[in-house]
Amino acid sequence: MPYTNERRTPEKMAEVATEIRRDIVRMLVEAKSGHSGGPLGSADIFAVLYMGGVMKHDPANPHMPGRDRFVLSAGHMCPVLYATLANAGYFPKSELMTLRKFGTRLQGHPGRDMELPGIETSSGSLGQGLSIAVGMAMAEKLLDHSDARVYCLTGDGELQEGSIWESVMSAAHYGLDNFCMIVDNNDCQIDGRVPDVMNVYPIRAKFESFNFHVIDVDGHDHGALLRAFDEARSVSGRPTCIIAKTYMGAGVSFMQDRFEWHGKPPSADQAAIALEELTRTS
């Protein structure tokens, strides 16, 4: 689909998100390894960010000065970022089928060295992407005085990394109101439910105590997501944390809300069922 920065209706967003999900399934079954759960669960957030008119960006000019930036701190979720970028027109959709293969630009975790259009930074060692995003937001707001915004998505299990809180502290200290992080709150990580592995709750109170503006949102409700990003943009003097409640594996019945699907791909048979379900829901 040709990309434009214009706003789309929630109905159109749903179509985009389904196409991203279908691509994720196709990529993973081809790659025979990779993460299914988080990418499927966060597809709605990516559809809204990149193709809902939220981010100022240009797929034909990935290094456009003054662009908004997106950092995927949870690097293992890259299939959803790759699928979104391809659907937005950053690179050919056929390249999605090279995921995780030798010599691909679509590395198992994003690698800036491969120069895939739209990838702002390498990530995969959890926690680091958030600090990089803070550095970018500092450059835009404090040094270049631009109105560019920086978005960063972390997992909820990722909040267990200590450096996350160093980063959060610094974003609030410098009043980075151009900084908007999204916590993909699917409550699942590799070893189990987040509170069982290491409890990170209450998430909202933690961010509020660090002087963030906090927004709770249904991470599958496109209209609500659009409103949340609008609200974040209107906040002055404080960074924003959007806690997006999602279901891991959303859209595929046998994956949904099951932490077992964090880090594995579907088999060919499972993929066929998943694609069938994703046709029906679109």
Next chain:
Amino acid sequence: MKFEKYDSKATRFGFGEALVALGERDERVVVLGGDITGSVMTSYFKERFPERFFSMGIAEQNATTVAAGLALSGKIPFFASYGAFCALRNADQLRISVCYNEANVKIGGGHSGISVGPDGATHQVLEDIAYLHALPKMTLVVPCDYVEARKATIAIGEMVGPAYIRFGREATPVFTKDDTPFTLGKAEVFREGTDVAIIACGPMVWEALHAAEVLSAEGIEARVINMHTIKPLDTATIAAAARDCGAIVTAEEAQIIGGLGSAVAQVVVKNHPVPMEFVGVTDTFGGSGTPDELMKAFGLTHDFIVASVRKVLRRRAGELDGVHEMTEVGMPGEEPKNYPKPGVVFPIDELVAADRATEQVA
């Protein structure tokens, strides 16, 4: 002896002054502080360019990674702290966010080596060279004195890519001049000789020159090489030293395992194998004391270099066969001795008895 006529000044001041010079000529230069700005001399920049100085608190992992973000947005960020915290505590951040990203981040690592003194082992970083020179894309510089620290800081600020400069706390002799040549990646021969080569970095270059004077009196002419850049390493100068001199001693204020000595040995073995000896910290942690006491106790003064040269020359002559442990410095049975770190030197029993006697009087 003539070595005493030079003034002394710590390399950290060269770093701090150069940051201001860089800031004046390029407004993309920004500095991140980690709460010890007056100690690693980023305070100069902070005073001169407050709008381009960012206090990041005691949070080195975040500061390193924020620096990467600033670099990816076109800035030239310097982050400085003690090497223990900005080379090792943030090791993964350096690996992924800085080096894998090829982010144009510059790290200044202070309080390097044993000469930190009374602060003790936690603050005396000795393993930084081993880690940093294993990182792809990293440039690693260890300037030999205050003047060279200034030049090296300017040089890493002007190059594009990740770089680390290692400097010290203690005042050390300033023996290079403004016009002494300095090029990143190009070692300097500070003294000619063909009997043995001494390859050193940091303030140990001074000790190497001192050792060469002592050896010269014995008729041994040592080539002294200032290997200020450990990565990229000047392999041509090392290979030439091996061919011309036939024996090499390295000297560094760091762990010899993975340090300059390891790096040089790889080049020597690959190009022109000759006997080598290694002066450095021998697989042990530091401790408290005055810098002078510690440098002696840990085998890092010029006389250890002299002893190592004598030994390497005897080994070249076919003597001293057998297995030589890495922790062995100098010749067996001669002073200075093989070094393992000394234990507690105070007579604890006597101190306890003295306390008891005081209590009884009170």
